[in-house]
Amino acid sequence: MESNINPSYIAGLFESTGNLSIKKDKRTKSSYYIHLVLKSKTENNLKSIKEQFGGKLIKINNRYNLILSHRKAYNLLNFIKDFLIDRKEEVEIALKLYQNRFNRKYEPERKKLILKEFLQKTVDKPKIAKEE
Template identity: 45%
Template sequence: MDKSYIAGIFESCGYITFKKDVRTKNSVYPVVIIKTSNVQILEELKKLYGGSIRKSKNTCKIILSHRKALNFLKDIYDFLNFKKETVNLIVEFYEVRFTRKYEAQRKKDIVRKFIEIEGWNEKNYKVGNSSIKKWLEEDL
C-alpha cells in the first residue's frame, strides 16, 4: 500500500485524539483512529502498523496508540497536507524529553496546543477518571 494513499485515507477518514491512562496521574498518550466501511484497507494497515480493528454496524475502525501511532504518523508525514501541524505535536510529544520534574507540564502544554489547533469543544472531552479536561486542570 502506497504511503501517499495511506496519508490520503488518514486525512479524509482519520483523526488523532488523546487518552489518559487511569492507572497513573500524568500518563496520557495519543491515539490515531481511522474509520471506514472498507475492512480490507484497515486489515492492510494492521499488517503494516499493528493496532486493533473494531467493527460496528456500518463502519469499522483501526486504533493505533503509543509507539504504533507515532510510527504510523512519521511514516506518512511527508505526504500529509492538512494535518502536518498536529502530527508535529505528536512527534514532539514522544521525542523531546525533559527532566522528570518538567515532563508532566510539557505534556500538558502540548495537549493544550493540540486542542487549540484541532478546535475541540466540550463534546470532545471524555469525563470521569480518564478525562483529559480534568487532567489538564490538575495542579502539578
C-alpha cells in the same frame, strides 16, 4: 521501517476519515498517549495497515475501524507525516509527546504546553460543511 504500503494513500485516508486524539493514561494519571482511529467501508483497506503497524480492527455496523494507540500510533503518524496537507501541524504536535524526553522536573510543564498547543489546533480548526 520498510513497507509495501503507500504512505500517501494512508495519509489521504487519515485526512479524510481519521480521528486523532491525545488521551490521559488511566493507570498513571500523569502520562498521555496518542489515540488514532482510521475508518473505512471495506476491511481490505485497513487490513494491510494493521499488518504493518498493528492495532485493533473492529467492525461497527457496516464500517470498519482500525484503532492504534501509544507507539503503534506514533509509528504510523511518523510514517505518513511528510504526505499530510491539512492535518500536518496537528500530527507534528501529537508526535512531540514521544520526542525529546526531559527529566521529571520539566516533564509536566512540557506536557501541558504540548497539550495546550494540540487543543488550540484541533478546537480552533474550521469545520468544512458537507454538501448534500
